[in-house]
Amino acid sequence: MADLLHQIRVLDPAIAADRHCDVRIENGCLVAISDHLDPQPDDRIHAASDWILGPTLTDLYSRAGEPGAEPRETFASLAAAAAAGGFGRVVLLPEGDPWLDQAETLSARSHQFNGVQFDYWAAYSRQGQGEQLSELAELAAAGAIGFGDGQPLANPAFLRQLLLYSHSLDRPLLIWPCDRQLRGKGRARQGSLALRWGLPVDPQSSETAALALLLELLADCLTPIHLMRVSTARSVELIAQAQQRGLPITASVTWLHLLGNTADLTDYDPNLRLAPPLPEPEEQLALQQAVQEGVITAIAVDHSPYLYEEKTVAFGEAPAGAIGLELALPQLWQTLVVEAGWSPLTLWQRLSTGPQQCLGETPRSLELGDRVTVFDPHQTWTVSETSLRSQARNTHLLGQTLVGRVWQPPA
Known part of the structure; x- marks a missing residue:
């Protein structure tokens, strides 16, 4: 019917x-x-x-519990959540048991579940440790959508090697610009509100210093990269400058970083313990403007499921992340389209064809037979x-x- x-x-x-x-x-x-x-x-x-009505949405990076942590989330429940939120395609990070750093592991993962397409970022380093390169060519041949650990990279020499080696593989690199040493044990973005809440701060420079280094290395080899979890106004400036210079760089921000800021931490809700932390209010506005103008190409969900007992701890001790596949579209629509006056087409683009562009794909118009x-x-x-x-x-x-x-x- x-x-x-x-x-x-x-x-x-x-x-x-x-x-x-x-x-x-x-x-x-x-x-x-x-x-x-x-x-x-x-x-x-x-x-x-x-x-x-529009094309189904694409999420650039999220997590499933399966394999290895099925009580958090199975492929079946993840697909059900994605479909309920309008997402017909979810690209999953390589976390799991086993870690997705070998071709045979990738081949064994589910790629279609109840009408939802799963694609995968294969780990560019063994076990996501950032020390030894994975067999990138084999992973590409096995169907990896691109390469990304979903973790900050600490070794500039390894990053340079990664950029050079992956240049010929025609796959984007997913990079999280974050300096772990500068971040330290920070739980809130540096600013007056973090001080008021008494939370250890994560300075903006933990992101921007890592990004500046990456852009210097990228200028030498022009390997396509996608920046995940962009969260500061200065990063937006650096990305815009890099794009003007012709560097092959796209970027995304998560829906929670667009819709929330440090002021929302007043109740110390561990479900808002995120990495990177929520931005300061003025930086939130800069992120929204960057998405609207297209400097930031896509909005990601970064769906991260955890058990009740894992999150029911003190704010600073909670693992970073929140679920969002069912929640992102209605919240983004209400805040950005209804309240801020965005064009519906702009929002839909950042959730559908924008992510496709970040993956190096050419979006096409709706056709009969499309979901x-x-x-x-x-x-x-x-x-x-x-x-x-x-x-x-x-x-x-x-x-x-x-x-x-x-x-x-x-x-």
């Missing part, structure tokens, strides 16, 4: 199209689109002029143990009522 959506707003970021039309979807896929479609006998008809996401920006729902599809519950939004939800066809 198909669903006929009358005069739904269709966003097609690849061609910058934004229009209302009739759409027929079946099993989550686009089967017809026109200014007017006549109902078929088996159609379920929906008045959808207030709804949004699509339908979003009702007015539906209200409560984040609860029963409404979440993820196995994990580590989010500061638990118990809150959100506006906007991905529409699922009736069973």
